[in-house]
Amino acid sequence: MSAARRRDAAAPAAARDRPDACPGAWRRHDAADGALARFRPVGGATSSAELRLLAAAADTAPLELTSRGSWQVRGLSDQGADDLAAALSRVGGEAPLLDARGRDVPCSVVASPRTPAVDAPARAVADALRGRDDVPGRLLVAIDDGSGDVLGLDADVTVVLGGTLYLAGTPTGITGDDPAALALAAVEAFLAVRGDAWRVREVGADAVLEPLREHFPVREHRKVLTSPEGKLLEVLPRLGEVDTLAAAVLADLGDEGATLRVTPWRTVVLRDAPADARARLEGLVETGPSPWSTLSACVGAPRCAKSHTDVRGDLARAVATGRAGGLLPAHWVGCARACGTPAGPVAVVEGTPGGTYRTIVRAGKVSP
Ligand code: SF4
Numbered sequence: 001m002s003a004a005r006r007r008d009a010a011a012p013a014a015a016r017d018r019p020d021a022c023p024g025a026w027r028r029h030d031a032a033d034g035a036l037a038r039f040r041p042v043g044g045a046t047s048s049a050e051l052r053l054l055a056a057a058a059d060t061a062p063l064e065l066t067s068r069g070s071w072q073v074r075g076l077s078d079q080g081a082d083d084l085a086a087a088l089s090r091v092g093g094e095a096p097l098l099d100a101r102g103r104d105v106p107c108s109v110v111a112s113p114r115t116p117a118v119d120a121p122a123r124a125v126a127d128a129l130r131g132r133d134d135v136p137g138r139l140l141v142a143i144d145d146g147s148g149d150v151l152g153l154d155a156d157v158t159v160v161l162g163g164t165l166y167l168a169g170t171p172t173g174i175t176g177d178d179p180a181a182l183a184l185a186a187v188e189a190f191l192a193v194r195g196d197a198w199r200v201r202e203v204g205a206d207a208v209l210e211p212l213r214e215h216f217p218v219r220e221h222r223k224v225l226t227s228p229e230g231k232l233l234e235v236l237p238r239l240g241e242v243d244t245l246a247a248a249v250l251a252d253l254g255d256e257g258a259t260l261r262v263t264p265w266r267t268v269v270l271r272d273a274p275a276d277a278r279a280r281l282e283g284l285v286e287t288g289p290s291p292w293s294t295l296s297a298c299v300g301a302p303r304c305a306k307s308h309t310d311v312r313g314d315l316a317r318a319v320a321t322g323r324a325g326g327l328l329p330a331h332w333v334g335c336a337r338a339c340g341t342p343a344g345p346v347a348v349v350e351g352t353p354g355g356t357y358r359t360i361v362r363a364g365k366v367s368p
Pocket residue numbers: 298299300301304305306307308333334335336337338339
Protein backbone atom coordinates (compact mmCIF):
# COMPACT_ATOMS: atom_id res chain seq x y z
CA MET A 1 0.00 0.00 0.00
CA SER A 2 1.35 3.48 -0.81
CA ALA A 3 2.06 5.89 1.97
CA ALA A 4 -1.14 7.77 1.21
CA ARG A 5 -3.22 4.61 1.17
CA ARG A 6 -1.53 3.27 4.30
CA ARG A 7 -2.95 6.17 6.29
CA ASP A 8 -5.43 4.97 8.92
CA ALA A 9 -8.94 5.26 7.52
CA ALA A 10 -10.01 6.79 10.83
CA ALA A 11 -7.49 9.62 10.58
CA PRO A 12 -8.70 12.79 8.85
CA ALA A 13 -6.49 14.32 6.18
CA ALA A 14 -6.18 17.88 4.91
CA ALA A 15 -9.19 19.26 3.02
CA ARG A 16 -8.98 19.67 -0.77
CA ASP A 17 -8.10 23.12 -2.05
CA ARG A 18 -9.56 22.76 -5.55
CA PRO A 19 -12.95 21.69 -6.87
CA ASP A 20 -13.61 18.15 -8.02
CA ALA A 21 -13.21 18.12 -11.80
CA CYS A 22 -13.93 14.46 -12.55
CA PRO A 23 -15.33 14.23 -16.06
CA GLY A 24 -18.79 12.86 -16.70
CA ALA A 25 -21.28 12.65 -19.53
CA TRP A 26 -21.90 16.38 -19.60
CA ARG A 27 -18.85 17.74 -17.79
CA ARG A 28 -15.99 16.90 -20.13
CA HIS A 29 -12.24 17.06 -19.64
CA ASP A 30 -10.48 19.19 -22.24
CA ALA A 31 -7.57 16.94 -23.30
CA ALA A 32 -4.93 17.49 -25.97
CA ASP A 33 -6.89 15.27 -28.37
CA GLY A 34 -10.28 16.90 -27.73
CA ALA A 35 -13.08 16.49 -25.21
CA LEU A 36 -12.99 13.43 -22.95
CA ALA A 37 -16.35 12.17 -21.68
CA ARG A 38 -16.69 9.55 -18.94
CA PHE A 39 -19.66 7.27 -18.37
CA ARG A 40 -20.12 5.32 -15.15
CA PRO A 41 -21.99 2.04 -15.66
CA VAL A 42 -24.04 0.95 -12.66
CA GLY A 43 -22.24 -2.13 -11.39
CA GLY A 44 -20.60 -2.35 -14.83
CA ALA A 45 -23.93 -2.79 -16.65
CA THR A 46 -23.62 -1.84 -20.30
CA SER A 47 -26.22 -2.69 -22.92
CA SER A 48 -25.45 -3.51 -26.52
CA ALA A 49 -27.16 -0.31 -27.67
CA GLU A 50 -25.06 1.79 -25.30
CA LEU A 51 -21.87 0.06 -26.37
CA ARG A 52 -22.65 0.70 -30.02
CA LEU A 53 -23.31 4.40 -29.37
CA LEU A 54 -20.05 4.75 -27.43
CA ALA A 55 -18.08 2.95 -30.12
CA ALA A 56 -19.66 5.01 -32.89
CA ALA A 57 -18.81 8.25 -31.07
CA ALA A 58 -15.22 7.12 -30.60
CA ASP A 59 -15.08 6.56 -34.36
CA THR A 60 -11.83 4.76 -35.19
CA ALA A 61 -10.28 5.36 -31.76
CA PRO A 62 -10.67 2.72 -29.05
CA LEU A 63 -13.02 3.12 -26.14
CA GLU A 64 -11.24 3.13 -22.81
CA LEU A 65 -12.09 1.27 -19.60
CA THR A 66 -10.90 2.95 -16.42
CA SER A 67 -9.73 1.41 -13.15
CA ARG A 68 -13.22 2.06 -11.75
CA GLY A 69 -15.02 0.26 -14.51
CA SER A 70 -16.07 3.41 -16.35
CA TRP A 71 -16.11 3.99 -20.07
CA GLN A 72 -14.14 6.89 -21.53
CA VAL A 73 -14.53 8.35 -25.00
CA ARG A 74 -11.73 10.64 -26.14
CA GLY A 75 -11.25 13.08 -28.98
CA LEU A 76 -14.84 14.34 -29.08
CA SER A 77 -15.98 17.73 -30.27
CA ASP A 78 -18.27 19.56 -27.85
CA GLN A 79 -21.20 18.98 -30.18
CA GLY A 80 -20.27 15.32 -30.62
CA ALA A 81 -20.12 14.86 -26.86
CA ASP A 82 -23.52 16.52 -26.41
CA ASP A 83 -24.99 14.36 -29.16
CA LEU A 84 -23.58 11.21 -27.57
CA ALA A 85 -25.04 12.07 -24.16
CA ALA A 86 -28.40 12.89 -25.72
CA ALA A 87 -28.44 9.61 -27.67
CA LEU A 88 -27.55 7.61 -24.54
CA SER A 89 -30.41 9.31 -22.69
CA ARG A 90 -32.82 7.77 -25.18
CA VAL A 91 -31.61 4.16 -24.72
CA GLY A 92 -33.44 3.37 -21.48
CA GLY A 93 -33.28 0.07 -19.61
CA GLU A 94 -33.00 -0.90 -15.94
CA ALA A 95 -29.53 0.53 -15.33
CA PRO A 96 -28.80 2.98 -18.14
CA LEU A 97 -25.63 5.05 -18.35
CA LEU A 98 -27.92 8.11 -18.58
CA ASP A 99 -31.59 8.10 -17.70
CA ALA A 100 -34.36 9.63 -19.83
CA ARG A 101 -33.70 13.01 -18.22
CA GLY A 102 -30.05 12.82 -19.24
CA ARG A 103 -28.85 12.30 -15.67
CA ASP A 104 -25.72 10.26 -15.07
CA VAL A 105 -24.46 8.76 -11.84
CA PRO A 106 -22.16 11.34 -10.24
CA CYS A 107 -19.72 8.84 -8.70
CA SER A 108 -18.67 5.27 -9.43
CA VAL A 109 -20.95 2.48 -8.19
CA VAL A 110 -19.14 -0.81 -8.80
CA ALA A 111 -20.31 -4.34 -8.03
CA SER A 112 -19.04 -7.90 -8.24
CA PRO A 113 -19.53 -8.69 -11.92
CA ARG A 114 -20.22 -12.43 -11.66
CA THR A 115 -23.22 -12.46 -9.31
CA PRO A 116 -26.65 -11.21 -10.36
CA ALA A 117 -27.66 -10.75 -6.70
CA VAL A 118 -25.60 -7.55 -6.51
CA ASP A 119 -27.38 -5.93 -9.47
CA ALA A 120 -30.46 -4.70 -7.60
CA PRO A 121 -28.63 -3.06 -4.68
CA ALA A 122 -26.17 -1.41 -7.09
CA ARG A 123 -29.11 -0.07 -9.10
CA ALA A 124 -30.86 1.21 -5.98
CA VAL A 125 -27.73 3.08 -4.87
CA ALA A 126 -27.16 4.55 -8.32
CA ASP A 127 -30.81 5.57 -8.74
CA ALA A 128 -30.73 7.42 -5.42
CA LEU A 129 -27.57 9.32 -6.38
CA ARG A 130 -28.26 9.91 -10.07
CA GLY A 131 -28.20 13.58 -11.07
CA ARG A 132 -27.07 14.87 -7.67
CA ASP A 133 -24.45 17.58 -7.70
CA ASP A 134 -23.44 17.27 -4.03
CA VAL A 135 -21.71 13.91 -4.60
CA PRO A 136 -17.98 14.17 -5.47
CA GLY A 137 -16.95 12.32 -8.62
CA ARG A 138 -14.05 10.71 -6.75
CA LEU A 139 -16.37 8.88 -4.35
CA LEU A 140 -16.36 5.13 -4.90
CA VAL A 141 -19.19 2.87 -3.73
CA ALA A 142 -18.91 -0.90 -4.02
CA ILE A 143 -21.32 -3.80 -3.58
CA ASP A 144 -19.39 -7.05 -3.04
CA ASP A 145 -20.90 -10.52 -3.43
CA GLY A 146 -18.73 -12.01 -0.69
CA SER A 147 -15.91 -13.00 -3.01
CA GLY A 148 -13.87 -9.95 -2.02
CA ASP A 149 -13.27 -8.85 -5.61
CA VAL A 150 -14.54 -5.28 -5.30
CA LEU A 151 -13.91 -5.22 -1.55
CA GLY A 152 -10.22 -5.24 -2.51
CA LEU A 153 -10.63 -1.82 -4.14
CA ASP A 154 -10.83 -0.22 -0.67
CA ALA A 155 -13.76 1.88 -1.87
CA ASP A 156 -15.02 4.75 0.25
CA VAL A 157 -18.16 2.76 0.99
CA THR A 158 -18.34 -1.02 0.49
CA VAL A 159 -21.21 -3.25 1.48
CA VAL A 160 -20.68 -7.00 1.32
CA LEU A 161 -23.84 -9.01 0.61
CA GLY A 162 -25.11 -10.01 3.99
CA GLY A 163 -24.88 -6.41 5.03
CA THR A 164 -21.39 -5.75 6.35
CA LEU A 165 -20.13 -2.19 5.88
CA TYR A 166 -16.55 -1.20 5.13
CA LEU A 167 -15.39 2.42 5.04
CA ALA A 168 -12.21 3.22 3.10
CA GLY A 169 -11.38 -0.49 3.14
CA THR A 170 -11.76 -0.86 6.91
CA PRO A 171 -14.44 -3.19 8.38
CA THR A 172 -16.81 -1.29 10.66
CA GLY A 173 -18.80 -4.14 12.22
CA ILE A 174 -21.98 -2.35 11.13
CA THR A 175 -24.52 -4.51 9.38
CA GLY A 176 -27.97 -4.14 7.86
CA ASP A 177 -30.53 -6.33 6.14
CA ASP A 178 -30.76 -4.07 3.08
CA PRO A 179 -27.33 -3.59 1.44
CA ALA A 180 -28.47 -0.61 -0.67
CA ALA A 181 -29.98 1.18 2.33
CA LEU A 182 -26.79 0.60 4.31
CA ALA A 183 -24.58 1.89 1.49
CA LEU A 184 -26.76 4.94 0.97
CA ALA A 185 -26.85 5.72 4.68
CA ALA A 186 -23.05 5.65 4.69
CA VAL A 187 -22.87 7.89 1.63
CA GLU A 188 -25.27 10.39 3.20
CA ALA A 189 -23.34 10.32 6.46
CA PHE A 190 -20.16 11.13 4.52
CA LEU A 191 -21.84 13.91 2.54
CA ALA A 192 -23.07 15.46 5.78
CA VAL A 193 -19.53 15.85 7.14
CA ARG A 194 -17.37 16.06 4.05
CA GLY A 195 -16.95 19.81 3.62
CA ASP A 196 -14.57 20.04 0.64
CA ALA A 197 -13.36 16.44 0.95
CA TRP A 198 -13.80 13.95 -1.87
CA ARG A 199 -12.99 10.68 -0.12
CA VAL A 200 -13.95 9.10 3.20
CA ARG A 201 -10.34 8.79 4.33
CA GLU A 202 -10.00 12.59 4.11
CA VAL A 203 -12.55 13.11 6.87
CA GLY A 204 -11.87 9.88 8.73
CA ALA A 205 -14.13 6.85 8.98
CA ASP A 206 -15.12 7.69 12.56
CA ALA A 207 -16.86 10.87 11.48
CA VAL A 208 -18.95 8.87 9.02
CA LEU A 209 -19.62 6.03 11.45
CA GLU A 210 -21.01 8.09 14.27
CA PRO A 211 -24.54 8.67 12.90
CA LEU A 212 -24.71 5.15 11.45
CA ARG A 213 -24.23 3.50 14.83
CA GLU A 214 -27.58 4.89 15.94
CA HIS A 215 -29.50 3.29 13.10
CA PHE A 216 -27.72 0.05 12.20
CA PRO A 217 -26.76 -2.89 14.44
CA VAL A 218 -23.10 -3.59 15.06
CA ARG A 219 -22.31 -7.29 14.80
CA GLU A 220 -19.24 -9.37 14.24
CA HIS A 221 -18.22 -9.37 10.61
CA ARG A 222 -19.28 -12.50 8.75
CA LYS A 223 -18.21 -13.42 5.31
CA VAL A 224 -21.00 -14.40 2.94
CA LEU A 225 -20.05 -16.63 0.06
CA THR A 226 -22.12 -16.73 -3.09
CA SER A 227 -21.67 -18.93 -6.11
CA PRO A 228 -21.30 -17.55 -9.62
CA GLU A 229 -24.34 -18.36 -11.72
CA GLY A 230 -24.61 -19.05 -15.40
CA LYS A 231 -21.99 -19.56 -18.09
CA LEU A 232 -19.21 -17.10 -17.45
CA LEU A 233 -16.54 -15.71 -19.71
CA GLU A 234 -14.14 -12.94 -18.71
CA VAL A 235 -12.05 -11.24 -21.37
CA LEU A 236 -9.34 -8.63 -21.14
CA PRO A 237 -9.09 -5.73 -23.58
CA ARG A 238 -5.42 -4.73 -23.69
CA LEU A 239 -4.95 -1.64 -21.50
CA GLY A 240 -8.72 -1.37 -21.34
CA GLU A 241 -9.00 -0.41 -25.01
CA VAL A 242 -12.08 -1.82 -26.73
CA ASP A 243 -11.81 -1.14 -30.45
CA THR A 244 -14.68 -0.90 -32.91
CA LEU A 245 -14.59 -4.56 -33.89
CA ALA A 246 -14.41 -5.81 -30.31
CA ALA A 247 -17.26 -3.53 -29.32
CA ALA A 248 -19.34 -4.84 -32.21
CA VAL A 249 -18.78 -8.49 -31.30
CA LEU A 250 -19.49 -7.83 -27.61
CA ALA A 251 -22.66 -6.00 -28.56
CA ASP A 252 -23.71 -8.88 -30.80
CA LEU A 253 -23.13 -11.35 -27.96
CA GLY A 254 -25.27 -9.11 -25.76
CA ASP A 255 -28.01 -9.26 -28.35
CA GLU A 256 -27.74 -13.05 -28.30
CA GLY A 257 -28.45 -13.26 -24.58
CA ALA A 258 -25.14 -12.61 -22.83
CA THR A 259 -25.23 -10.10 -19.99
CA LEU A 260 -22.26 -7.72 -20.18
CA ARG A 261 -20.52 -6.38 -17.11
CA VAL A 262 -17.40 -4.21 -17.32
CA THR A 263 -15.21 -4.40 -14.23
CA PRO A 264 -12.96 -2.03 -12.27
CA TRP A 265 -10.03 -4.21 -13.33
CA ARG A 266 -10.72 -3.34 -16.97
CA THR A 267 -12.16 -6.65 -18.10
CA VAL A 268 -15.53 -7.55 -19.53
CA VAL A 269 -17.51 -10.35 -17.91
CA LEU A 270 -20.16 -12.08 -20.02
CA ARG A 271 -22.77 -13.99 -18.10
CA ASP A 272 -24.66 -16.67 -20.05
CA ALA A 273 -22.21 -16.33 -22.92
CA PRO A 274 -22.92 -18.36 -26.08
CA ALA A 275 -20.69 -21.41 -26.52
CA ASP A 276 -18.69 -19.81 -29.35
CA ALA A 277 -18.21 -16.46 -27.58
CA ARG A 278 -14.55 -17.05 -26.74
CA ALA A 279 -13.71 -18.03 -30.33
CA ARG A 280 -15.48 -14.97 -31.71
CA LEU A 281 -13.56 -12.65 -29.39
CA GLU A 282 -10.20 -14.31 -30.07
CA GLY A 283 -7.70 -11.77 -31.41
CA LEU A 284 -9.86 -8.81 -30.45
CA VAL A 285 -9.33 -9.08 -26.70
CA GLU A 286 -7.25 -11.37 -24.50
CA THR A 287 -9.30 -14.51 -23.88
CA GLY A 288 -6.80 -16.62 -21.91
CA PRO A 289 -3.61 -16.26 -19.86
CA SER A 290 -1.86 -13.13 -21.11
CA PRO A 291 1.11 -10.94 -20.16
CA TRP A 292 -1.30 -8.00 -20.50
CA SER A 293 -3.21 -9.15 -17.43
CA THR A 294 -0.69 -7.49 -15.10
CA LEU A 295 -0.12 -4.38 -17.20
CA SER A 296 -1.74 -0.97 -17.29
CA ALA A 297 -0.65 2.37 -18.70
CA CYS A 298 -1.61 6.00 -18.84
CA VAL A 299 -2.56 7.39 -22.25
CA GLY A 300 0.89 8.92 -22.92
CA ALA A 301 2.00 10.81 -26.04
CA PRO A 302 0.65 11.96 -28.40
CA ARG A 303 -2.72 12.13 -26.64
CA CYS A 304 -1.32 13.67 -23.44
CA ALA A 305 0.80 16.78 -23.93
CA LYS A 306 2.67 16.18 -20.66
CA SER A 307 4.02 12.79 -21.66
CA HIS A 308 7.72 12.36 -22.36
CA THR A 309 7.10 9.38 -24.61
CA ASP A 310 4.64 7.14 -26.48
CA VAL A 311 3.97 5.01 -23.40
CA ARG A 312 1.53 2.55 -24.94
CA GLY A 313 3.69 2.01 -28.03
CA ASP A 314 6.76 1.46 -25.88
CA LEU A 315 4.85 -0.98 -23.70
CA ALA A 316 3.56 -2.96 -26.69
CA ARG A 317 7.14 -3.32 -27.94
CA ALA A 318 8.31 -4.40 -24.48
CA VAL A 319 5.60 -7.08 -24.31
CA ALA A 320 6.44 -8.29 -27.83
CA THR A 321 10.06 -8.78 -26.82
CA GLY A 322 9.26 -10.36 -23.46
CA ARG A 323 10.49 -7.41 -21.39
CA ALA A 324 7.12 -6.65 -19.76
CA GLY A 325 4.27 -8.73 -18.40
CA GLY A 326 5.59 -10.48 -15.28
CA LEU A 327 3.74 -11.49 -12.14
CA LEU A 328 4.08 -8.13 -10.37
CA PRO A 329 1.53 -5.65 -11.73
CA ALA A 330 3.26 -2.86 -13.66
CA HIS A 331 1.81 0.53 -14.57
CA TRP A 332 3.58 2.47 -17.33
CA VAL A 333 3.29 6.26 -17.33
CA GLY A 334 4.63 9.13 -19.39
CA CYS A 335 5.56 11.48 -16.56
CA ALA A 336 5.85 11.73 -12.79
CA ARG A 337 2.13 12.41 -12.29
CA ALA A 338 1.60 8.66 -12.71
CA CYS A 339 -2.10 8.98 -13.60
CA GLY A 340 -4.20 5.89 -13.02
CA THR A 341 -1.73 4.02 -10.82
CA PRO A 342 -3.71 1.10 -9.41
CA ALA A 343 -4.05 0.22 -5.74
CA GLY A 344 -1.87 -2.48 -4.22
CA PRO A 345 1.66 -3.62 -4.98
CA VAL A 346 2.75 -2.26 -8.35
CA ALA A 347 5.87 -1.33 -10.29
CA VAL A 348 5.40 2.16 -11.70
CA VAL A 349 7.46 2.40 -14.91
CA GLU A 350 7.88 6.11 -15.52
CA GLY A 351 9.03 7.83 -18.72
CA THR A 352 11.67 10.51 -18.16
CA PRO A 353 12.63 13.62 -20.18
CA GLY A 354 15.73 11.79 -21.45
CA GLY A 355 13.58 9.19 -23.19
CA THR A 356 14.42 6.40 -20.75
CA TYR A 357 12.25 4.80 -18.08
CA ARG A 358 12.76 4.45 -14.36
CA THR A 359 10.91 1.92 -12.19
CA ILE A 360 9.54 2.59 -8.73
CA VAL A 361 8.09 -0.38 -6.85
CA ARG A 362 5.26 0.54 -4.53
CA ALA A 363 4.28 -1.81 -1.75
CA GLY A 364 0.64 -2.56 -1.08
CA LYS A 365 -1.71 -4.40 1.22
CA VAL A 366 -1.38 -8.16 0.96
CA SER A 367 -4.75 -9.88 0.78
CA PRO A 368 -5.22 -12.94 3.03
S1 SF4 B 1 0.97 10.24 -16.20
FE1 SF4 B 1 1.69 12.11 -17.22
S2 SF4 B 1 1.84 11.49 -19.35
FE2 SF4 B 1 0.50 10.02 -18.37
S3 SF4 B 1 -1.59 10.79 -18.67
FE3 SF4 B 1 -0.85 11.51 -16.66
S4 SF4 B 1 -0.02 13.56 -17.12
FE4 SF4 B 1 -0.17 12.47 -19.09
